[in-house]
Amino acid sequence: MQAYVPLQTGDPERVGPYRIVARLGSGGMGRVYLAGSPGGRAAAVKVVHEELAEDPAFRRRFGREVAAAQRVAGPFTAPVVAADPDADLPWLATAYVPGVALGTAVAAHGVWPERSVRALGSGLAEALDAIHRADVVHRDLKPSNVLLAPDGPRVIDFGISVAADDTKLTTTGVMVGSPGYLPPEQLVGREVGPPGDVFALGALLAYAATGTGPFGGGPAHGVNYRVVHEEPDLERVPGGLAEVVARCLAKDPRQRPEVPELVGELGRWEAADGTRGTFTAGTWLPAPVAADVTALGAEPLPQVRPTNSARAEADLPTVTAGPAPTAVATARLGTPPAGPSSGGRPRAAARRRTAVLAAAGAFVVLAVVGGLLLPRAFSDSSRPGGDAENSGTPTAAAKQPTVRELWPSDGELQHPEVARGKLVGEGDDGRLHALTTADGDTEWTYDSPDSAYFEGIGDGVAVVSSDAEHTIQGIDVDGGKRVWEVDARTHTPSGTEFNLYMGVVVADGTVYLNAMYDLPEGADRSAMYAVSAVDLATGRLKWTNRIENILSDALAVADGVVYVGVREPDDTYFHAWDAETGDQLWRYSSRTSRPYPGELSAVAVSDGTVYFGDDRGVLHAVDARRGTRRWIYDADTGGVRQWLDPLVVADGVVYGGIGGVTSEYESGAVHAVDADSGKRLWSEQTERDPELHGLLDGSVLFSTKAGALHAADARTGATAKTRLSSGDPDAALDGDRIYFDGGDGRLHAGGVSLTER
Template sequence: MAAFAPLEAGDPSQAGPYRIVGRLGSGGMGRVYLARSPGGRTVAVKVVREELADDPGFRRRFAREVEAAQRVTGFFTAAVVDAAPEADPPWLATAYVPGLSLTEAVAAHGAWPEQPVLTLGTALAEALEAIHSAEVVHRDLKPSNVLLADDGPRVIDFGISVAADDTKLTLTGTAVGTPGYMPPEQLVGRDVGPAGDVFALGAVLVYAVTGSGPFAGGAAHGVAYRVVHEEPNLSHVPVRLADVVARCLAKDPKQRPSVPELVDKLGQLSAARPTEGVISGSGWLPAPVATEVTRIQATPLPEPATGTVPLTAPPAGAPPAAEQSPAGGVSRTAVDTAAIGPAPAAGLLAPPPQPVSAGRLLGLPRRHALIGLAVAAVLAVLAATLLLPDGLPDGDQSNAQGNEPIAAAKELAFQELWSYEEDPAGPPLIVDGKVYFGDQGGTLHALDTAGGTQMWKYDGLQGARPVTIADGAVYAFSGATGALHSVDADTGDRRWSFKIDDASTGAAPKGTEYGITNVAAAKKTVYLLTLPWPKGQPALYALDAETGEELWNRPVSPGLSTALTVADGVIYCGLGGKDYENYLYALDADTGDQLWRIKTGGSNRGKVTSLSVAERTVYFGSEEGTFYAADASSGEVRWKYQSKSKDAEWNGPPLVADGVVYASVKARFNTDDSAGRVYAFTASSGKRLWEFGTTGAASPPVLTGGALHFSDAGTLRALDPRTGKSLGEAPLTTGTDPLLTISGDRAYFDGGDGRLHAGRISLTES
């Protein structure tokens, strides 16, 4: 059984802002450490092996895996807290909780009864559904990569996962995975998609219910031969379950059930005895396994040493005990192992997570929040560690002004690294080591994040700004010309442009002028909303991302389009404005047909100004001060919150992480100085956990370095995400509302002086 162990000489003492306090384990990618953030949060940090870090191809894969991981969210998601793909060596940090692997549980306590296996299978199927919806394929789902906690299982080890939309980065000709759980197509070197994970899930369930895999054991080549050529041994699998896993283990990927089909089928079987399908405490686990999990949770963690904890490498003048690495990297030092204490007997340890409501069922036809259960999938390259959020304190932890001190005082600092002489027209985008932004003159720029060196520029967009990046393309539109441009993200070459006047304008009267207001991209399709003038009706267009060819267009509700995003095959957009009713619409991404709509306000009030989708839930806020959480499938409003101020407007996309929704409001007309707020809500129920009063308009919050960061009237602020208490503040500009983007420990913003500024954030103990 895994255990954390004391640090040894040569082990890192710090990775970025995280103070490393113990060893957790190691894998093919590197070693995993137990660490603490400056705010006291326990995390697991994966430090990549030096020989891999020296491979430029690996670094590209690592960066892409981190990006893919961040697309996976959910109530039970073990979020990627932080990462530094460009550090030397690269590292990744995730939330951390205790757990026992399925391999350890079966080896110690034997095969499981059918009912817990059905509950397990439903949760794992929902996890795969969430993973695949982010266009990620696991490729190595096996019992040792299923970790068990009292609130459900978690899938771990995405060290060899590959983003499904980036086959260029696949390890060509290499069969990665574990014989006995790898599908036949993977063993013979063919392409592996989501159906490969379905095969692995079937094999995992056979192992859980019988104690051995469906193709027996022995030498790897013998197991692989049986997987490809022989039928699985299901003789000891209960009949109901055998029917399901037999289909999962079909040789032909096309004959296997889809993941949504599995969720429904396993859910129906599990719900046949619903009181045993409840995840409440550890009751869903077999009794001896539940006892072991409880024991693991009770084992205390080591405490980090006190002192300065910089967000990046310590500044010049720091004590010479540690060998400094490049910014954001890893510091190594001789370790006082006595400060850590002996390794306990139990496994992956952390304070017990919050209990899950007895009303949360696994396996009912209506799929509950367990879609994110195994989404430690977000650990793109993290091997062999269970990661989940720290529990939030119970009760109303509101702090209206957010000024109460915490136990250890903090100091937030911003150190400028470079500036670039162009004035951004919108918040910059940061992807794969490049900064993309459009300037006020209509030129699109790509800069190197390290030094601000120009990589390329693209002229002639007349006030354009980049609105999204997907599949290696930057999409920018010119409101003046009504044209959308697709630009190669690496070279700056134009791939194509699409002008609304050239489109099949069946959505509005001929001769109507058009402007583009919103753009989103997903699954090789680009969607754009247009605003016609002087009269006519807005239209939604779908374009082929490779060619720019129009696929279809649909008229949409009159008024201004105010928000647009695409998730899980559905387009979500806010429409309305002067003289029109305001709604959030859900439209089929393949056809543009309306699925449902939610009214958010009457004419002149209620436009959707804040929108994101996570865990089959749409979170959005409107300009009349109401924040909503709605079922993404049906449009049923699950909960809503009304801001205290009538002048409040929800600002920018809300952040959903670790089962918490973070969102900001600003004063709509600047008539109410008290309207500015940052809020934290429980994602499932809408319970307000805390609120923080701001001086001005708060930018959308970002979680990085274990703290919640946002701009407040030109001041950068950091809050404890658990309590909403201030961790520090640092001046950015003399302006009141900079266009701010935070990525890792870097902040990029317009300084109100005609320049783009970039600098490093650090949070230290004072």
């Protein structure tokens, strides 16, 4: 079980006195490397992202937080051993813990027994006690920030996330922290202190005991809404733990227990060998997790990196690139830490559903970040060691993308789509706008109700949904006038109350709705789901399929077939339904050799085969007519990663992005897989989650959350890139024209060209 990945071109050979030997991961603040100290001790070195290093306010806060973190000393923390906040790229080094992340362990082996959960809580409470005594608040305690070692858990990244406040990381709409673990006071913009870490601890214990967070899964905005307004679901938490977990999750921070109280209360646990409250030889862990932890600790650490020239001589596989990719109508929302996963149409991936929390005063205002776009053309050739997002394979075959600006609009337009010479999308004022593609001028504005979101266009009708108003509306693309409106009550199953639309797809004259519904108090579960079909021209309901089990967010329609994923008690199944009638055509079991099946997160259809990507990094090729397996491809990401929509199929190759389930600001990758055999042709690591846009002139174009447009050679994966934005560019490609958020509060249009390097 390897915890690290090889170094990539552009990674440093040395940071301060540390020799860099491998990558450990990446997050919203920086990249983390495995390194060796001058005396030969292993360390984890975090190097801050370049865009944050340019922010003086971030540097000041980073320096203060590092100084505070260096005061933390406790047996269940990874101490800070060195740092340089004044370096060109600030960095800090902590003791290296060869441990398995809690999220990875639960995903691989399932829920924990009460004894192990109590032991986990005991160690985490003691870690928080040490952190708080140093006047530090963690603020981002989550499964990926807890490492499991034989002698107890380790809390990492304590205090450092605070430095991201008032910087580009938060002013561009990113809330530091993970859905389900953020306390309600943080979500509504109040001060966060040690009780916020107690809330996260309670959520972690519920997660380990049940395999899902106490506020469920699904889109981030839905999870956060339940954190603020609803009680946690602790039904499956063992009785001996439920009471303490419930107190930790109290809405009022003043009602949560103090950390020293938790240390005493949770410290009375007994290990498998009968020892009381003592972490020895892995006896506190579930047996399969202990085996993984032991195996990881026995692995030899990698040696110093080879030279660039040695890596450049590696053989590269080749494929033939050809026609444009197959188009599949899909819908996707955010990525949950556990529970129904997401997948779907390209622009919905960048969806920012803030209205639910804005009603509670929860979100900061999006700031305008300027100065990153050159006047008329912006191109960024790769340079040795000069960019944090440089890809890892040789770039001799890569074509350099250049984006020549055609116009900027007067404002933002989120996840726009092109139809009839117009760009349609959500503006930063919360309303639907249509701009002319020729010059970016506003053609019309539709005063949509509160909490309305653009879902897609078909047959000259733009579709918007409103969770708050419980409606779906059709808007005439030519004039911006409402054509029809459908109230959710027309497709709400009897005995339930509408909650939210998880995904909406517009395809073949129909609007397909993937929705969640609340059940009455006292029911044996909190929610149910349904998929409905509404006529695009009239809003008339065609059919509704009620789903008793958990429905994945991902929803796709192609060639007259609807594809959905359903988690049933024994397995997760991918379904194919007739798009006109809703009748089931077949059901496919997604189970593989992994202990737990993955949930549907991405779909593509081509030449009689449907390709299902799941949230365990597995790609399934299934006969589209019979529902039988042709092959499976395991991306073997070594962690919790999911296939991201859209998948692109072109000339016998499936191209897809891999991204984080717990956070879209973790590292990702792009894979190319032979469509006939399921064999990997190449893969390229990316600094943040990638979003594929299609093929152009023999290259696969994709953008990343870090603000770059990449062109990967379709044969080799060799990659070059250009900068688009200071953050997520939310890009839409139409032929050789690209529309994107420039990070300066405006939508930009540019012409894309590729040149030999």
